[in-house]
Amino acid sequence: MIRNLIIAIFTVGLFNIGICQDNDSTVVRKTNPTGALLRSAFVPGWGQFYNKKYIKAGIFSIGQSWLAYGIYENWRDAVEHERNFKSADDDPIYQAGEFTKYESARDSRNLKMWIMAAAVFYSMFDAYVDAQLSDFNQTDRSFEVYLGPGKNDEITIGLTFNIP
DSSP: HHHHHHHHHHHHHHHHOOOETTTTOOOOEOOOOHHHHHHHHHSTTHHHHOOOEEEEEEHHHHHHHHHHHHHHHHHHHHHHHHHHHOEEEEEEHHHHHHHHHHHHHHHHHHHHHHHHHHHHHHHHHHHHHHHHTTTTTTTTTSEEEEEEEEEEGOOEEEEEEEEE
């Protein structure tokens, strides 16, 4: 039941793209803000990738993956040191050292969990705002950098300067 609901949300979000026209009567692809927000909530960087912000997608996915791995490592260390602390009955110095290591790993894990929650929220907010502004005309830029897919499975890198 829950699996089918998640699949339905992803399917609707994947194909929920609107087309709008600006004042020049050229067709502009407008991404769905809710779809970008949900993508960013479930997979790190997916909302930014959906908005064609590939560098931001990479930064968010690497950063959140690094935090998730750090949380896992600290959690594992905290469990190990807690077990050592509780089983060391005869050596108070060893017990105190293990308790200190347990507290350190636990505190580090909790801090990374808070940072992860903030990063996920920021990623969701960023994807939503980028999707809202996807049809905004930005022709007055002094420079523009583009990195994305090109023709025939190539990667295209472009740098444009507008000198007045």
